[in-house]
Amino acid sequence: MELSLTQVLVFLGLSAAIALATWWFCRDQIGRGTGESAESDYFLAGGGLKWYFVAGSITLTNLSTDQLVGMNGAQMALLAWWELAAVVGLMMLAFVFIPVYYKYNCTTTTELLERRYNNKHIRALISILFLLGNIFIFLPAILYGGSLFMINLFDLDINLYIIAALFAIVGSAYAIFGGLRAVAVSDTFSGVLLLGLAILVTVIALNAIGWDLSGIPRERLTLIGGPDSDIPFTTLFTGMLFIQMFYWSTNQTITQRAMASPSVGEAQKGILAAAAIRLLIIPPIIVLPGIVAFKLYGDIGDATYGRLVGDVLPAFLSGAFAAAIAAAVLTTFNSILNASAALWVMDIHETYINKRPNVRRLSLWVSVVMVLLGFALIPIFNNPENSIIDLVQRLYGLLSMPILSAFIVGLLFRNVNAYAMIVAVLYGVLAYGWATNPFGEPNIGLHYIHIMAITLFSGVALALLLSLLFGSRPVWDAHNVFSRSSEAMTPIDG
Template identity: 85%
Template sequence: MELNSIQVLVFLGLTGLIAAATWWFCRDSIGRGEGENAESDYFLAGGSLKWYFVAGSITLTNLSTDQLVGMNGAQMALLAWWELAAVVGLFMLALIFIPVYYKYNCTTTTELLERRYENPHIRALISVLFLLGNVGIFLPAILYGGSLFMINLFDLDISLYIIAALFAVVGAAYAIFGGLRAVAVSDTFSGVLLLGLAILVTVIALNAIGWDLSGVPKERLTLIGAPDSDIPFATLFTGMLFIQMFYWSTNQTITQRAMASPTVREAQKGIFAAAAIRLLIVPPIIVLPGIVAFKLYGDVGDTAYGQLVGDILPAFLSGAFAAAIAAAVLTTFNSILNASAALWVMDIHETYVNKKPNVRRLSFWVSVVMVLMSFALIPVFNNPEASIINTVQQLYGLLSMPILSAFIVGLLFRNVSANAMIASVIAGVLFYGWATNPFGGTPGIDLHYIHVMAICLIGGVAFALLLSTLLGRRPIWDAHRVFSRSPEAMTPIDG
């Protein structure tokens, strides 16, 4: 389709409207990031986020081009399991983890690790792993997916890297100048637009084929994955559950939104609302358009969603949808930047460099460096053999299960040697890298990578407990104190 003035006007108008509405709601907070409450204001919105902003921000932080483009690019129903299983992860966050984060008054999830292990180095190590995942996997994948969609939607004859650069600059501006409050507000406004239009795209796409999926191979319509599929059915009961626990309950980018509410109850309301959206709305919009595209165009991979939207929507709606996708890219990008800045400032810089930095200025430079690094890594995701979502998940397994093992041991036990846990985390990264060889080549273990994740997690927990015992620090079961709401349970007990 040809780019026309209606598309451009609608796109620019809606994009500007979201920016203006975000500024209006956040105008009183612009400029914060200095003084006694700098960290709370900048990274947790001063503890002021209402449940609807929590729900909107969690939803759109996760729902970006790696979902819409990547999952629809797989062109099969099977990938809906990522979203259905996410509901379990959100319930874990609401009922298990959020009360603990509030009880320990955490600004970052990794702060909990320092308190439980009574050691700042385990906190710093896990933060470094989170940062490596953000800059090396999530940020470049988001820039690549969003830029690819725009090119396919408008049939643009322009370098993907030019569009990616625009996304990176504008997304960084939200995170740098507005802090978490601006990120969460823009997420919510953008989320309403994106979800509404994504549902419309799904309905129009099905109408285009008369709601008739005949001719689509049944393996693309089933939810029971074969052993050699992207999601073998057995993995739903092994690594899939742990992936959801990690992503929704320990990942700073997600939990930061819920930790920014004034109370646990307000945060839980937002999380439950996000879970309802994830269950009822998200699965159809991330698989059905891709299946329709398979019937119309064949196996076209990650270009499916952009090509379909460009063909079935009239000009004014395609412009609106482009604005919605742009908003999704920007909000996810700025959410990850803000969370990454929080991890660097609080977990690394304040521990090893300067205990009282200028939060806003330091966050600015952290964001600039991360934007440049992520932009340079876009070629890793350019034309991958697998869909974007599978590439992201398999790569992130290098970090996710070792990180989750540190949280599980820290929550369930006390008197565990921090050095033992650090060694176990490093060993977990090396084991997963050898077992799956995610960068290409022959894997060390002939198992699906999601199964390997479960082995990596269980082995990491067991190795840390055994090594701690050998080092003279016998782990003591402590879950009853961690999850108790009594004030005295917050006080560390020496082993």
């Protein structure tokens, strides 16, 4: 499909409408972030996010080009398990983790670790791991996937890095100047547009093949993965559940939205709405178009979604879909930047450099540095041997299970030596990296999701054992952490 003036005008018009609507809802917040309430205003929207903005922001923060482009690029139904299992992760966030974050009055998820271990260094280490994941994995993957989609949709003869640079500039503007409120509001408006058009693409694509999936290999339609598949069925009962627990319940980029509501109940309503969307809408739109494309074009990898959308959508709608995809890229991008700024400002800068910084100015510089680094790392994902989504999941295993081990130990036990936990976290990073070797042949003949579970359990065990060796005796404390009283508001000695 060649780019036309109509498509350009529709694209620009919808993008401007989303920006204008976001400004209108956030106009009273512009310029805030320099006083006593700076952190709450900038990183938690002043604690005033309604449930529908929580649901919209959680949905769009996760749903970006690494899902739409990457999962459809795999061209198989198996990848729907990532989204179906995510419902479990959201339930854990709603009923297990969110009440605890509110109980401890946390602004960042890592703040909970400092309170439980009574140690600032464990909080800083986990924040650094989150920041490294955002810089080296998520930001470049999002820029690459969104730029690739635009090129394939309109058959553009343009350097991918030019489009990526535009995404980076616009996305960072939302995060820098509007804070979390602007991010969440733009997420919600963009989400309505994207989900509606993604459903339309799925229906039109199925109609293009007469709703007839015959001729497609069985292994591309099954939900029961074999031992050598992308998601072996057995992994659903090992690492998959813990991946979802980590991503939805401890990841600052996601949980920050729910932590910005005025109450636990309001946050839970938003999370449950996001879970319903995740269960009913997301799985079809991230696998069915790819399967249809396999029947139409064969195995064409990450170019699948852009080409299919360009072919099946009427010309007047392709500009609207480009705006929706651009919105998905921007919302995920700016969400990661805002969460990363919160981690750096509160967990690193205020702890080790300056206790009372200008939050907005410091966040600006943090965002600029992250954008430049993320942009420079796009080549990691440009023409990868694996699909975008597969590479993202493999790489993030370096951080996810070690981080989750710190949360599990901290929530279930007290009197755990913080330095024992730090050693266990570093062990987890090195052990997973050696076992899976994400950029080469693995050193252990197990699926990387199984290795994630092994990394998690061994990390928890190592932390408890080392704590005993360091002279601390871990004590089971889950009944206090998850109680409704406010007794746990004080730090636990460790």
